[in-house]
Amino acid sequence: MTYPRDDAPPTTSKHGDAADAATESLINAKGSSAIATAVTINRPVAEVYAYFRDFANLPSFMENVVSIEVTHDKTSHWTVKAPAGATVSWDARITQEEPDRLIAWTSEPGADVPNSGRVTFRDAGPRGTVVTATIAYDPPGGVIGKVIAKMFQREPAIQARRDLARFKQLMEAGEIATPAMTLKQFEEMGL
Numbered sequence: 001m002t003y004p005r006d007d008a009p010p011t012t013s014k015h016g017d018a019a020d021a022a023t024e025s026l027i028n029a030k031g032s033s034a035i036a037t038a039v040t041i042n043r044p045v046a047e048v049y050a051y052f053r054d055f056a057n058l059p060s061f062m063e064n065v066v067s068i069e070v071t072h073d074k075t076s077h078w079t080v081k082a083p084a085g086a087t088v089s090w091d092a093r094i095t096q097e098e099p100d101r102l103i104a105w106t107s108e109p110g111a112d113v114p115n116s117g118r119v120t121f122r123d124a125g126p127r128g129t130v131v132t133a134t135i136a137y138d139p140p141g142g143v144i145g146k147v148i149a150k151m152f153q154r155e156p157a158i159q160a161r162r163d164l165a166r167f168k169q170l171m172e173a174g175e176i177a178t179p180a181m182t183l184k185q186f187e188e189m190g191l
Helices: 018-024 045-053 055-060 142-151 156-173 183-188
Strands: 033-041 065-070 075-081 087-098 102-107 115-123 129-137
Touching: 033 156, 045 055, 045 115, 045 129, 045 156, 055 065, 087 115, 129 156
Parallel strands: none
Antiparallel strands: 033 129, 065 075, 075 087, 087 102, 102 115, 115 129
16 A cells, blocks of 8 residues: 655654664765654744754754854864763764755764764745754664663753754744753752
8 A cells, every 4th residue: 555655754654664764865874773853933944944054053952062163164063962971072064955945964984973864944834844853873882872861861862852842942932941940050959
């Protein structure tokens, strides 16, 4: 039986192998674990794409990104939080780009976390823009590393959902909602 193609992120599809579907569309795919998530942002596609394409903006809503240094028009150096207060880093290269439609990347050889992915931007008419992130990665330490990352809330599937939710808040409201107390206040109270 043939099923109609749906536009859900590959890992949420009800048909086929999710990991294969998620990495199928990636150029130079790197990574054995695949995740995908999507959000609809009530802003025009050109505005959403432009904000995301300026990589200096990404740490403003990507919680685990410590810094992104743009080294060239198509390359950048990423430093990201890892479990237990550590950081990991890699150089990334844009492998495909279509303005207002998609940005795809792959990590360069020697990355602490080999990864690749793509973010697509689809006009949803009066609803705004559907942003879909698909990421393939190799967690440090394999399966055990993935479990540890989940325990510390640093696993990419968890972070991608949270980051896109913060991106939506930032684009629609101009700010990201935060708890009434800061993380430092929680720590001082022993919570």
